[in-house]
Amino acid sequence: MxxxxxxxxxxPVFVGRAGELTALTEALSRATAGEPQALLIGGEAGVGKTRLIEEFTGTARDRGAVVALGGCVELGADGLPFAPFSTALRALRRRLPDELTAAADGQHGELARLLPELGDPGGHDPADEDSTARLFELTVRLLERLAADRTIVLVLEDLHWADTSTRHLLTYLLRTLRRGRIVVVASYRADDIHRRHPLRPLLAELDRLRTIRRIELPRxxxxxxxxxxxxxxxxxxxxxxxxxxxxxxxxxxxxxxxxxxxxxxxxxxxxLSDSLRDLLLVRVEALPEDAQRIVRIAAEGGSTVEYGLLAAVARLTEDELIEALRAAVGANILLAVPDGDGYRFRHSLVREAVSDDLLPGERSRLNRRYAEALQADPALVRADERATRLATYWYHAHDPAEALPAVLRASVATRKRHAHAEQLRLLERAMELWDEAPAEVRA
Structure with a gap:
């Protein structure tokens, strides 16, 4: 099952991305005509980068191109150096064994640092800057020779995990590639590129090169x-x-x-299914404890939570709150609202997963604290939202004595705004609360 x-x-149907796929296929046509092409594809995790690349590489193969894919390993700077290039060159060697051997003629020892199958790297010192520069130059020349008589599509996925050596080689390749029928496509997760991520300065540098096209995939x-x-x-x-x-x-x-x-x-x-919930919570659970606490609090505050309201509920010092928020924003879990002083989840499904992960008593306690903070200082939220949000907080706090009058007041407010569907929903909640509320509240 x-x-x-x-x-x-x-x-089974490729959905959307017509403009992006057209940009890739046009680049393939220009490369086939002898003009090297380079494209960067960015987008959040799960938005469809891999599916777009698969669709493009399928088209490229149908047109006779040789496709070589390599992916970065999730080990960061301490991981495998040149991993995507080594994997891609290995794929080229399988497809074009004789051609690659001929293209590497005389430089097998040095290129073996990227592709060990070529032989013994010999006495080359990996720390020698001249040796590294020569390796980069030989790699570019190798690709140009291979792409002289055939179109090659070189795909490097998951640059957000790239090690320093890979980033340097990619930069060199994109700056110096001048001839050959070759398309270089690199992808990265935009939501993983926080302010201090090592890929961010590279992307900024590549943006200045007019020979590189950057594609951002929307939802x-x-x-x-x-x-x-x-x-x-x-x-x-x-x-x-x-x-x-x-x-x-x-x-x-x-x-x-x-x-x-x-x-x-x-x-x-x-x-949510257990597998999806676990996947969504991985990044949250990697945060510092105070940041996890703020994320859990924000999950019960609504689609957007004002800073002042969050501070009142969190009961942290201002410095602690700012640091916690900075960690959550830096991890791309929360976003600062551009036209206000609040925060929201980058994705509503993450908020849903965090909320679902709360213990029953924890969820009602947080909603009670939201309700009490808002009652103590109504100016914490906009006037047109106040009644509805207070009713929602008290309802989820499971306090019928407070929730019933709050829900009825909110229903009156929504009726004045001619929001009849919302009024009906609130009246249904009032009926649900009626029997549980004390008699003096119902009077």
């Missing part, structure tokens, strides 16, 4: 999510399912797939 669910979770629109669901289910999806999946996934293609898995596995509406 799990096998069939996994198969259905990936759409899917509602229409594209509908098309993705149609492909996954092999049938027209229910409009309610489309709306729910789009709202919860925020248009992230991977999350759409995982939410379909949850739906197919029988999870109740609003629930």
């Amino acid at each position: 799990l096998g069939s669910v996994e198969t259905r979770s990936v759409s 899917f629109t509602r229409t594209e999510v509908h098309r993705q669901l149609t492909g996954i289910l092999a049938a027209e999806p229910d409009p309610g399912l489309v709306e729910e999946v789009f709202e919860r996934s925020d248009g992230n293609a991977f999350f759409v797939e995982e939410l379909v898995v949850s739906h197919e596995a029988g999870c109740a509406p609003g629930q």
Whole structure:
């Protein structure tokens, strides 16, 4: 059963990305004509970078190009040096054994530092700057020779995990590649590139090179999510399912797939599968303790939580709060609202996972603290949101005595704004609370 669910979770239909795929195929055409091309593809985790690259490399193979893929290893600067280049060159050696041997003629020993299959690296000192510069030069010349008579697509994935040596070699390649029928495509996770990430200065440097095109993948629109669901289910999806999946996934293609898995596995509406919840919480659990605490508090505050309200509920010193927020923002879990003084989750599904991970007593306690802070200082939130948010906090605090009058006041406020659907929802909550509320509150 799990096998069939996994198969259905990936759409056989390539959705959206028409402009991005066109840019890649046009670059392939220019490279085939003898003009080397370089493209950087960025986007958050799960947005569809790999699927776009797979679609492009399939087209490239159909046109007779030789595709070599290499990926960075998640070990950072202490990991495997030149890992994506070594993997890609190994793929080229399998596809073009004689041609690569001929192109490397006379430099096997030095190039063996990237591709050990070529022989013994010999006595070259890896710390020797001249030796490293020569290795870079030989690598570029090797690729140019291989691409003289055929089109080569060199794909380097996950640059956010690249070691220093890989970044230096990539920079050298993109700056000095001048001839050959070659396309270099590199991808990275934009949400992993925090302010001090070592890839950030490289991206800024490459942005200044007019020979490099940078492609940023946005999330899917509602229409594209509908098309993705149609492909996954092999049938027209229910409009309610489309709306729910789009709202919860925020248009992230991977999350759409995982939410379909949850739906197919029988999870109740609003629930996440265990695998998706665990995946979403990995980055949160890597934060310092105070930052994790702030993330948990923010998850119960609403889609956006004002700084003052967050400070009142967190009860940390100002310095501790700022440091915790800086860690959460630096990890791309929270975002500072550009036109206000609040914070929101980068992705609503992460907020949902954090909220679901709270203990029952913990969740009600946090909502009580939000309600008490807002009652003590109503100016902490905008006036047009105050009644509804107070009602929501008291409702989730499981305090019928406070929640019932707050919900009724909020229903009056929404009626004045002609928000009848929201008023109906609040009145339904009032009916739910009615029997549990004390008699003096119902009077």
